Amino acid sequence: MNKSTIVVGGGIAGMTAAGELSRLGVEVTLVEQEQISGGHAACWDRLFPTRRPAEEVISFLREQTDSKVNTFSGRPVTEILHHESMFTATLSDGTILRGESLVLATGYDLFDASRKEEYGYGIYDNVITSAELEGWFKNHQPVRTKNGRIPSRVAFIHCVGSRDEKVGNLYCSKVCCITGVKQAIEVKEALPACDVYSFYMDLRMFDRNFEELYFEAQKNYGINFIRGRLSECSENEDHTLVVKTEDTLTGKPMKMIVDLVVLLVGFVPRSQNTQMLLKLKLITGNDGFLQPEDEHNGDNLTRIPGLFITGAVKGPVTIANAVADARATALQVYSFLHSNR
Amino acid sequence: MINFNLFVLPFSLGLLYLILKIGKDWYKWITTLSPVDKVKFTSGIRNPIQILISLKEVFFEVLIHRKMWKRNPLLGYMHMSFALGWFLLIVLGNIESRFYSGTHLNAPYYPIFLKFFIHDKLVIFFEVYAVPRFFRFIMDLLLLYILSGLLLAFLKRKKSKWFGMKQVTRYQLTDHVALTTLWLIFPMRLLAESFTAGYYGSGGGFMTQPLGNFLTWIVPLPTDLVAYTMWWGYSLVLGIFFVTLPYSRYMHIPTEVLLIFFRNFGIKPKKWYSGYSDTEVHSCSRCGVCLDICQMNLAGIHDSQAVYFIRDVRDKYVSEQISRKCLVCGRCQEVCPVGIHSDSLRLIKRRELSSGQDADYSFVSVSTVRTAEVVYFSGCMSHLTPSIIRSMKGIMEVAGVSYLHLDENRSICCGRPLMLAGKDRQAHDLVEFNKKLIRDARAGILVTSCPICYRVFKEEYNLPIRIQHHAQFLLELVRSGKIPLQSMHRRIIYHDPCDLGRGSHVYEAPRELLGKFSDLLISKEEKNNALCCGGSLGMFEADHQQRDLMTNGALDSLLTFGPEILATSCPLCKKTFGKMNRVPVKDLAELVFESIPDGRIRSASGSVSVPFHPELSSEAESI
Numbered sequence: 001m002n003k004s005t006i007v008v009g010g011g012i013a014g015m016t017a018a019g020e021l022s023r024l025g026v027e028v029t030l031v032e033q034e035q036i037s038g039g040h041a042a043c044w045d046r047l048f049p050t051r052r053p054a055e056e057v058i059s060f061l062r063e064q065t066d067s068k069v070n071t072f073s074g075r076p077v078t079e080i081l082h083h084e085s086m087f088t089a090t091l092s093d094g095t096i097l098r099g100e101s102l103v104l105a106t107g108y109d110l111f112d113a114s115r116k117e118e119y120g121y122g123i124y125d126n127v128i129t130s131a132e133l134e135g136w137f138k139n140h141q142p143v144r145t146k147n148g149r150i151p152s153r154v155a156f157i158h159c160v161g162s163r164d165e166k167v168g169n170l171y172c173s174k175v176c177c178i179t180g181v182k183q184a185i186e187v188k189e190a191l192p193a194c195d196v197y198s199f200y201m202d203l204r205m206f207d208r209n210f211e212e213l214y215f216e217a218q219k220n221y222g223i224n225f226i227r228g229r230l231s232e233c234s235e236n237e238d239h240t241l242v243v244k245t246e247d248t249l250t251g252k253p254m255k256m257i258v259d260l261v262v263l264l265v266g267f268v269p270r271s272q273n274t275q276m277l278l279k280l281k282l283i284t285g286n287d288g289f290l291q292p293e294d295e296h297n298g299d300n301l302t303r304i305p306g307l308f309i310t311g312a313v314k315g316p317v318t319i320a321n322a323v324a325d326a327r328a329t330a331l332q333v334y335s336f337l338h339s340n341r
Numbered sequence: 342m343i344n345f346n347l348f349v350l351p352f353s354l355g356l357l358y359l360i361l362k363i364g365k366d367w368y369k370w371i372t373t374l375s376p377v378d379k380v381k382f383t384s385g386i387r388n389p390i391q392i393l394i395s396l397k398e399v400f401f402e403v404l405i406h407r408k409m410w411k412r413n414p415l416l417g418y419m420h421m422s423f424a425l426g427w428f429l430l431i432v433l434g435n436i437e438s439r440f441y442s443g444t445h446l447n448a449p450y451y452p453i454f455l456k457f458f459i460h461d462k463l464v465i466f467f468e469v470y471a472v473p474r475f476f477r478f479i480m481d482l483l484l485l486y487i488l489s490g491l492l493l494a495f496l497k498r499k500k501s502k503w504f505g506m507k508q509v510t511r512y513q514l515t516d517h518v519a520l521t522t523l524w525l526i527f528p529m530r531l532l533a534e535s536f537t538a539g540y541y542g543s544g545g546g547f548m549t550q551p552l553g554n555f556l557t558w559i560v561p562l563p564t565d566l567v568a569y570t571m572w573w574g575y576s577l578v579l580g581i582f583f584v585t586l587p588y589s590r591y592m593h594i595p596t597e598v599l600l601i602f603f604r605n606f607g608i609k610p611k612k613w614y615s616g617y618s619d620t621e622v623h624s625c626s627r628c629g630v631c632l633d634i635c636q637m638n639l640a641g642i643h644d645s646q647a648v649y650f651i652r653d654v655r656d657k658y659v660s661e662q663i664s665r666k667c668l669v670c671g672r673c674q675e676v677c678p679v680g681i682h683s684d685s686l687r688l689i690k691r692r693e694l695s696s697g698q699d700a701d702y703s704f705v706s707v708s709t710v711r712t713a714e715v716v717y718f719s720g721c722m723s724h725l726t727p728s729i730i731r732s733m734k735g736i737m738e739v740a741g742v743s744y745l746h747l748d749e750n751r752s753i754c755c756g757r758p759l760m761l762a763g764k765d766r767q768a769h770d771l772v773e774f775n776k777k778l779i780r781d782a783r784a785g786i787l788v789t790s791c792p793i794c795y796r797v798f799k800e801e802y803n804l805p806i807r808i809q810h811h812a813q814f815l816l817e818l819v820r821s822g823k824i825p826l827q828s829m830h831r832r833i834i835y836h837d838p839c840d841l842g843r844g845s846h847v848y849e850a851p852r853e854l855l856g857k858f859s860d861l862l863i864s865k866e867e868k869n870n871a872l873c874c875g876g877s878l879g880m881f882e883a884d885h886q887q888r889d890l891m892t893n894g895a896l897d898s899l900l901t902f903g904p905e906i907l908a909t910s911c912p913l914c915k916k917t918f919g920k921m922n923r924v925p926v927k928d929l930a931e932l933v934f935e936s937i938p939d940g941r942i943r944s945a946s947g948s949v950s951v952p953f954h955p956e957l958s959s960e961a962e963s964i
Contacts, residue, residue, distance in 0.1 A: 115919065118725035165885040168920055232724050234750070242750070 003027060003337040006089050006099035007069075008077050011039020012061065012319050013311025013326040014105030019064025020330035026337060028069045029097050031089065033076035037062065039107055041319060045137035048175070048182040049209040057319060072097070080276055082304055085341065101306040101333050104290070105326065108267040108312040111161030111169070118232040119157065119263055125239050126151075127261045129160075130176065133183055143190050143260070147239065151194055151259035154187050155243050156180045157230050158200040162266030162316075171287045173266025174316040177203045178210045180264045181217050188221045197224045197256065199245055207318065228254070233261060267316040280304065289315040300329040305341070308333055344442070344458045348573040349450040351580030356449060359583040363595050366587070366623070370599065373616035378608045385606030395605040399598050404428055408678040412630065413505035415493060422490025424594075430483045437476040453579070456534045456544060457572050481546030484534075487527050494524065508638075510629035510648050512590070519589035522582040529575040532556075536568035593626035597679055600624045610685035612765065618689060621681045625651045631673035631683070636873055639894040640887035642666060647673040647683035654686060662882060664690040668891075669761060669879030671843040675869045691763025702770040705753060707778050713745035716784035718775075718798075720791030721752050722912035729790050729912055732934035733811060739941050740823035745782055753778070757797040757840075761879040772801055779804060788814045790930065792841035792911045793878065799845060810841055812851040812910045815933050819857055826858045826936045833859040833932070834904035836895075836918070837871035838911030851910050851929055858936040862902045872898055874909075876917030892917055900924060908932055 003026045007018040010032025018030040036042055038061070044054035065071065075091040080102065082088075087102040113121035113129050121127045125146035136143060145151055158180055162173040177200070184196045203225070205211040217223040228245035235241055240257050247254050269288035277284070282302055283291040290309050293301040300308045310329035311322045374382060385391050401407045404425045410417030431452070438452035439445065441459045451458065493504075501509045512520065531549065538545025539553025557564045586592060600620045608617050631647040632638075645666035653659035669684050677683065717737070719730045730746075737744050753775050756768035779787060779802075786807040789795050795810040802808075809817075818824045833855055841847045848868045855861045866872050875891035883891075896918060899907060909915055910929045918926045927935075 115922065117728060117916070117919070120727050123727050123731060166916075166920065168885075168889065232727075234724065234727060 002100075004029070004099040005101040005103060005333055005337070006031065006087060006097050007103045007105060008080070008089060009039070009105035009107055009311070009313075010034070010037035010065075010071070010073065011105060011107045011311065011322075012041050012057070013107070013313075013317075013322045013329075014039070014103070015058075015061040015065050016323050016326035017103050017105060017310055017330045017333070018069045019061060020327055021333055022065070022068045024330065024334045026334065029099060030065060030069045030071045031075070031077055031091065031097070032071065032073040035074045037065070037071070037073060040110075040131075043131065043138065044134055046182070046186070047319060048178040049207070049213045051182060051186075076272070077276070080280060082280065082307065085306060087306065101308065101336055103308045103310055103329060103333060104302075104313055105309075105311045106270055106273050106313050108289075108316070109270050111167075111173075111265040111268050113160055113263045113265050115167055116160055116164075116263070119160065119230065119261070120233040120235065120241070121263055124233065124235040124241060124261075126235075126241055126259060127233060127263065130156075130179055130183060130262055130264045133187075133262050137183075137186060143187055143194075145239070145259050149259065150191060153195045153197065153256070153258040154184075154191075154260045154262065155241075155256065155258040156184055156196070156198040156262045156264060157243075158198065158203070158264050159229070160263040160265050161268065163201065169266065169268065169287070171315065172204060174204070174206070175318055176264040176266050177205065178207070178213065180262075181205075181210075181214050181223075183262065184223045185213075185217050185221050188223060195224065196221075197226055197258070199226050199228055199230050199243070201227070201229050207320070226254075267312060270313070273313075280307070282307075282309075285315075287315065289313065300325070300332050306336060308336075344448065344451055346454075346457070346572075348569070348576045349448075349454060350576070351573075352453065352576040352583075353448075353450050353580075355580030355583030359586060362587045366596075366619075367599055370616035370619045373619070374608065375611055375613075375615050375617075378603075378611075378615070378617060381606045381608050382603070385602065391605050392602075395602045398601045398605065402601065402678075403594070403597055406678070409628075412676075412678070416497075416504045416506075419490045419493040419497065419504070422486050423494070426483050426487035426490060430480065430487070433476065433479060433483065437473075437480065440473060440476070450576075454572060454576070456537050456549075459544065477544075477546040481548040484527060484531060485548055488531065491524060491527055506629060506633060508629060508632040510627045510632065512627070513652070515585055515589040516627065519582060519585040519591050522578045522585065523591065525578040526575070526582060529571060529578055533568060533571035533575045536564055536571050540564040540568050590625070590627040592623050593679065596620055596623040597626075600679070604680070610682045610689075612689065612692065614689050614693065618686060621679075621686065622651055622655045624679045625655070625681055626679065627652065628678060630676050630678060634672050634676055636668060636670070636672070636875070636891045636894060637666070637883075639890045640883055641890075642883070642887070645882075647677070647681070650687060650690075651681065651683060654690060659690055659694075661691075661694040661696060664694055664763075665880075666882035667880060668839075668873045668875070668877040670839045670873035670877060672870070672873070675843060688761070688763065691761075692765060693763075695763035699764060700767055702767060702774075705771075705774050707753070707774050708781070711745055712781075712783040713743060714785045715742055715744040716747050716779060716782050716787050717744050718747045718755075718779075718787060718789045718791075718794060719752075720748070720789055720794040720912065721754055722793065722916070723790040724748075724752065726912040726915055726928065729915070729928045729930050732928070732930040733790060735934050735942060736815065736818070736824060736930065736937070739825075739937055740818045742818070742823075744788075745784075747778060747782060755791075755794040755797045756801065757793050758878045760797065760801070762881070769801075772797075776802060776804070779806075786814075790912060790928070792838040792845065792847075793913065796840040796844045810845070810847060810850075810910065812841070812847060812854060812929050815929065816850045816854045819854060819933070824933065825938055825941055826933065827938050828858050829932070829936050831859050832862055832903065832905045833908045834862045834864055834899050834902055834906075835867070836874065836899060836907060836909040836914055837868055838909060838914050839871070839873050839877065841910055842871050843869055851908075854929060854933065855908060859906075859908075859932070862904055864899060864902055866898050874911075874914040874917040876913045878913070888917075889921070892921055893923075896921055896923055906932070 005021055005026055005028055007014050007030045010030055018028045022028045038058040041054050047054050075093050077089050078092050079090040087099050089097045110131055161167055161169055180198055184198055188196050205214050227248045230243055230245045232244050233241050240259055241261050242255055242257055244255050285291045290313050292299040300310055302309055308329050310326050406417055406420040409420045434452040438447055438455045497504050534549045535553035535556055538550045539557035545553050627648050635646045645663050653663055667687050671684050673683050723729050754771050756771040759768035784806055788809050788811055790811050798808045835851055835855055872895040874895055875888045907924045907926045915926050915928055
């Protein structure tokens, strides 16, 4: 009997699930909308907390999938149908894929920082996102202001688009705190003379070695952590930036002039998923991410037998957790395919 | 012959009580007007022209109910039948009674119960004359008219949608008693007159006589006794209605007359509760027109709409929470048929009830270093939407306007958010600081990007200079040819911010401006009927989810017209709508700036503006 599955999304979770299922002898088709697989992680230089190159993780996963899994890349899925216990995925070029089961691993979008207009992203020259900074590191681009100056002060702004009712996102994006700590260290390493400041509400160093890195950042790198949520940014004539906040530990309003502002943008649900998922009548939570059937004992299951969800499509997740989740999903898919449906 | 019977007592006593009670209340309200308003009142009642104007308005609004007609013809008919019908019934009944009594001095009850008293007159003698027959006809016609209105009133409680209303007001006990007795008055009169006419076989009109004959034939009881009982019933329901009236919503009937006089004498709402406020509060008929249009419905709030808030004020149990549960958008004021300033009343109560810790702004000190003809005050909300400020600066550079950006680096709040919270004393500390800054800058014209600031500059600052919202300022620049614009061929819908539209009556300037470079769509809920974005600073009792429901409701309405861009002229509206991510939201200034041909924009570094630092002494300049 032919056991087949379609994995939609070639990021960390999708690749892991596809690789595991392929090893278990399932006929896997992996669909990735970009030309290159790896998802958001492919844009990363080094990963928190150990600062290991992201490339290592991705090439491991590529070895698991390349030549073992039937892969369609550079083509997004436009429609998913479920009919008589068969799944049909239509790609943008008209290709139709069929499978007995389907794994949704479509991931997340980054929060559009221009929606937090008061921080001036897209308006002021020297306000960038954490994703852009990571891109600079990856491409070995030096950390400079728009007009090429070496910044003498850099400010990291935590929780941009996360834990913020004003933009409608109440949830925590989990990875930004530690990303901010990692990137602050990296900026300091690249520019030892530069003062680096981090403005935070509170730092959630929840996972293994996170707290250690935060300590290191203060002790060894002299990163200044200031507890205060940024109220607004404004731009001076010379394109330096004024950040306004309240230092809530001293209880005083404060302003600081900096050369570069890095906004730590969080996760948002994928907007292009919406129509597709509406047709499948999958349930989303108040945060807009997909809701599993059972948050404890069935967190990869959906209301449709044979349709599984994995990774950041269910909400913010670290790479390590996405890998673990995808492996668990692969096992669920395997037992589904071998059950007496 | 003495025209008296015991049954007239309930009516007469009730009427006496009502007159005394209204007299006492009117006296109280007039004497508790503010000193300025008292002067206006005493000079007003001596001015025959003002009296005539007021009487005309009383005729159109209290009797004809012109505004109700405009709203819904069925509603208008219903109100007019009660008001005008009953009024004419009293007036014509009085005239009719004089033919029978032959004197001008009748007891007040005599015309009311005329048909009871005149049956023993020489009826046949009168029958030969046309005049009594005319009256008999007209009085029946009026009664029929009122009864048709009564039928509608009954239907309205069951099928309010037919009257253009989804919701009807929840009434109090006194309202129910008054309503029941009011509804009973006219059927009782019909029965009493019919039975009497039936018993005597004459004396009725086209309706009461045949009905009376029929009833006499069908009711197996002594007709004279039934008729007499009916007269007792008629008098009783009248008496009970009169006694309940001052404690029910029907108090609006006499009070609205006084309110119309007050208004025509130039009396306006004040900042503190006065006799005028009392008059407005008692003029509320609880018609419920303000219910359906309230956006708080969308957020599941149903206890704080204008009608309920005013009821609570009248009953003196309004809570701080209810006073703060309102967008203060002003939509209810626009539709109120009586013209009650519910927003002003709301703020009065907030001032009275405001509790909690009061901030002290005495630490703020200000000084300015530059002067300029055009002073630009972007407002603290615009600091959260820097694209607006950047556009304004770019436009002023293109237009060659030399300006001073007063709140470029440090801003002092205009004071309106505090005023909306009922904290006027603290607000006026800030007002004084800003006034000094504006005076010192020797501004000839003050331009702001924020309608909230604009309104408070206009209403509270008493500045001897021109004050403009940037919609007006930019329109003048475009009209004078200082800013070249190229059409952007986009379908744009304009959202009126509450404080610029209903608050300051600036409706046309933004539309004319947008019309110069875009395809401006017309929306259903615009101008004075515009919806609030939901972000109101005046609302203290809604959480983010409730606000989102109101915002999405407003967006649903605006997006029906398929705009490519939602334009507004308020940074708060922009942020509130922008949060939902459903359509690009842009301020007028941004759109104007985008429409300037590229070649005309100089680099931002060539700014005419000079950095400006009013010193806020105690603000920590850290690091």
